[in-house]
Amino acid sequence: MADVLVADSIEKIYGEGDTATRALEAVSFEVAEGEFASIVGQSGSGKSTLLNLLGLLDTPTSGAVTLAGQDTSGLSRRQRARLRSDTIGFVFQFHHLLPEFTVFENMTMPLRISGQKVGDAERKRVSELLELMGIGGLEKKNANQLSGGQKQRVAIGRALMKRPDIVLADEPTGNLDTANTDAVYELFRSINEELGTGFLIVTHDRGVAEMTDRILEVSDGKLVQDVRNDYV
Amino acid sequence: MLALTIAFRFLRSQPGQTALIIAGIGVGIAVQIFVGSLITSLQDDLVDSTVGSSAHITLLPEDDGEQISGDLAEEALRQPEVTTAIPVRRMSGLYVSGDQSTPLSITGGDPEDIDSVYGLSERIVDGEFALEDGQILVGTTFADGAATGIGDELELVLPNGEPASFTVAGIFDLGAAAANERLAFVDAGSVGDALGLGDDEYSAIEIQVADVFTSTEVAQRLESPGVEVVDWQAENQELLSGLAAQSGSSLMIQAFVLVAVALGIASTLAISAVQKTRQIGILKAMGMTDAAAGRIFLLQALILGVTGVAAGIGLGYLLIWGFSFAPVDFDVRPSPALIAISAAIGVAVALASSVIPSRSTSRVDPIEVIQGG
Numbered sequence: 001m002a003d004v005l006v007a008d009s010i011e012k013i014y015g016e017g018d019t020a021t022r023a024l025e026a027v028s029f030e031v032a033e034g035e036f037a038s039i040v041g042q043s044g045s046g047k048s049t050l051l052n053l054l055g056l057l058d059t060p061t062s063g064a065v066t067l068a069g070q071d072t073s074g075l076s077r078r079q080r081a082r083l084r085s086d087t088i089g090f091v092f093q094f095h096h097l098l099p100e101f102t103v104f105e106n107m108t109m110p111l112r113i114s115g116q117k118v119g120d121a122e123r124k125r126v127s128e129l130l131e132l133m134g135i136g137g138l139e140k141k142n143a144n145q146l147s148g149g150q151k152q153r154v155a156i157g158r159a160l161m162k163r164p165d166i167v168l169a170d171e172p173t174g175n176l177d178t179a180n181t182d183a184v185y186e187l188f189r190s191i192n193e194e195l196g197t198g199f200l201i202v203t204h205d206r207g208v209a210e211m212t213d214r215i216l217e218v219s220d221g222k223l224v225q226d227v228r229n230d231y232v
Numbered sequence: 233m234l235a236l237t238i239a240f241r242f243l244r245s246q247p248g249q250t251a252l253i254i255a256g257i258g259v260g261i262a263v264q265i266f267v268g269s270l271i272t273s274l275q276d277d278l279v280d281s282t283v284g285s286s287a288h289i290t291l292l293p294e295d296d297g298e299q300i301s302g303d304l305a306e307e308a309l310r311q312p313e314v315t316t317a318i319p320v321r322r323m324s325g326l327y328v329s330g331d332q333s334t335p336l337s338i339t340g341g342d343p344e345d346i347d348s349v350y351g352l353s354e355r356i357v358d359g360e361f362a363l364e365d366g367q368i369l370v371g372t373t374f375a376d377g378a379a380t381g382i383g384d385e386l387e388l389v390l391p392n393g394e395p396a397s398f399t400v401a402g403i404f405d406l407g408a409a410a411a412n413e414r415l416a417f418v419d420a421g422s423v424g425d426a427l428g429l430g431d432d433e434y435s436a437i438e439i440q441v442a443d444v445f446t447s448t449e450v451a452q453r454l455e456s457p458g459v460e461v462v463d464w465q466a467e468n469q470e471l472l473s474g475l476a477a478q479s480g481s482s483l484m485i486q487a488f489v490l491v492a493v494a495l496g497i498a499s500t501l502a503i504s505a506v507q508k509t510r511q512i513g514i515l516k517a518m519g520m521t522d523a524a525a526g527r528i529f530l531l532q533a534l535i536l537g538v539t540g541v542a543a544g545i546g547l548g549y550l551l552i553w554g555f556s557f558a559p560v561d562f563d564v565r566p567s568p569a570l571i572a573i574s575a576a577i578g579v580a581v582a583l584a585s586s587v588i589p590s591r592s593t594s595r596v597d598p599i600e601v602i603q604g605g
């Protein structure tokens with residue numbers, strides 16, 4: 001299977017001189033299409049930094065990120081934004097919905113930003129995704145009228161709207177209770193199986209990581225372990 | 233257009249703040265329109281009452297006792313600005329009643345000519361506008377003082393010492409007490425006879441121009457030997473410098489109002505930009521460009537500017553309408569040019585004050601927002 005993501009000895013140094021912090025050092029790995037993987041590590045080990053680099057939200061100090069077969073090193077801000085929105089769906093610890101807009105508008109915002117029309121097909125997709133996430137029929141609700149779990153599900157739905165190759169999730173259940181956490185991971189798994197979308201999920205929680213097919217462990221800015229769970 | 237939709241939503245999400253700033257712009261523009269229209273109307277009114285019904289330029293013989301030719305009126309009419317130029321004869325007359333005497337400044341001329349400068353036919357309040365041989369038109373103040381009415385005989389002592397008798401044909405009101413007391417009009421022949429003038433001998437040429445403020449320039453062109461040219465602007469320097477000072481202070485008021493409006497919009501937008509930093513970061517994380525994000529605040533400013541200006545024009549008209557009930561004897565007329573300028577400046581100021589929030593928006597880093605929650 002082709003690789004969606006390739007990290008080639010990426011390094012990230014924040015700041016300069018005395019205050020410089022090396023957050024990542026010589027990290028290399030590949031993620032194939034449709035993989036369901038997790039990144040674990042202690043707080044401050046560099047997980048978010050890694051995810052932001054892979055998602056083109058930030059640029060590495062050295063090394064290269066290849067996304068969907070395209071080397072991203074020489075791309076402009078605008079080109080990176082474009083490639084990112086075409087290939088990646090983001091889910092963060094905080095839902096990051098726009099409170100001024102309805103659920104439907106939040107879900108379709110990525111399409112509108114890239115200048116796509118929102119028509120019947122998109123309306124249908126929104127309602128299907130909401131259905132899949134167990135919050136069908138909430139289209140017209142205002143984003144700030146939802147519960148925390150509902151908001152996070154809408155955010156996940158939004159990440160899936162443009163049929164990304166891979167979803168990068170940074171502590172997606174960090175703000176949710178156990179019941180909601182389990183529901184979200186079940187959801188990820190079913191999306192992975194039904195739509196073939198790849199997942200790379202950052203988590204503190206070893207138990208959660210055990211449920212994924214592959215665990216990448218980061219420690220002190222280095223990739224120290226890369227193991228595959230063999231499911232039967 | 234997405235940026236416009238977002239701009240509208242952001243404004244709608246803070247209805248109080250939005251309403252306040254629109255009201256602020258509205259009041260600013262309304263003051264602008266009202267003060268501007270008030271000053272313009274006031275000045276038009278003052279100028280009109282000063283020269284509306286009198287000569288703007290007067291040609292006089294250079295030496296006392298000389299006369300000038302009526303041909304000068306024809307010549308003056310060749311200037312494109314000149315609308316009226318009439319030859320008149322002037323003399324003084326004395327009305328004596330008991331031990332009281334009232335001096336009159338008597339102008340003699342062709343009735344149509346006189347009407348074209350003084351607009352007498354529309355200012356007759358009693359009797360009629362007629363200037364046959366032996367008829368006289370006097371002002372309201374004089375008529376009251378002399379207790380004379382239409383058809384009465386008026387005995388005057390003329391400069392040559394001879395008494396003369398005129399029939400009062402009409403009583404006029406020129407809008408100024410001095411004019412209503414002192415001025416009187418008769419036919420040209422009566423003055424010519426009393427002064428012993430020849431056919432083409434006149435005391436003065438009275439001239440009106442289309443735009444009263446071009447009089448100085450026209451007056452210069454009318455200079456000729458043996459003729460003294462009197463320009464109303466030169467005669468009314470004090471009035472004119474008073475008007476200029478008034479215009480200047482009104483411009484200052486308007487400029488300060490604009491500055492206040494600009495500061496109001498700028499600070500509201502700056503606050504809004506800070507309040508929406510999170511949203512801007514999210515939008516950028518979803519692929520919105522810096523330029524498009526900056527445009528959101530530009531459009532907010534445009535929406536605020538246009539709505540505020542529209543409200544301001546409405547409010548300005550309301551103020552002007554309200555002023556029509558004030559107990560003063562002139563009306564404020566809204567000036568379309570002034571309103572157009574105020575509107576354009578208002579929108580421009582709104583747009584200009586969005587520059588800073590737009591810039592700070594383009595600097596928002598999506599990572600900070602996303603990590604910060």
Ligand SMILES: Nc1ncnc2c1ncn2[C@@H]1O[C@H](COP(=O)(O)OP(=O)(O)OP(=O)(O)O)[C@@H](O)[C@H]1O
Pocket residue numbers: 014015021022023041042043044045046047048049050
């Ligand atoms: N913008 C920044 N400027 C300077 N240093 C930073 C910045 N962001 C992260 N760091 C540093 O880089 C290192 C890795 O941070 P990162 O946020 O990637 O950790 P993390 O593994 O996501 O931690 P957590 O589990 O707490 O979220 C830390 O030492 C952190 O202090």
Ligand SMILES: [Mg+2]
Pocket residue numbers: 047048049170
């Ligand atoms: Mg983190």
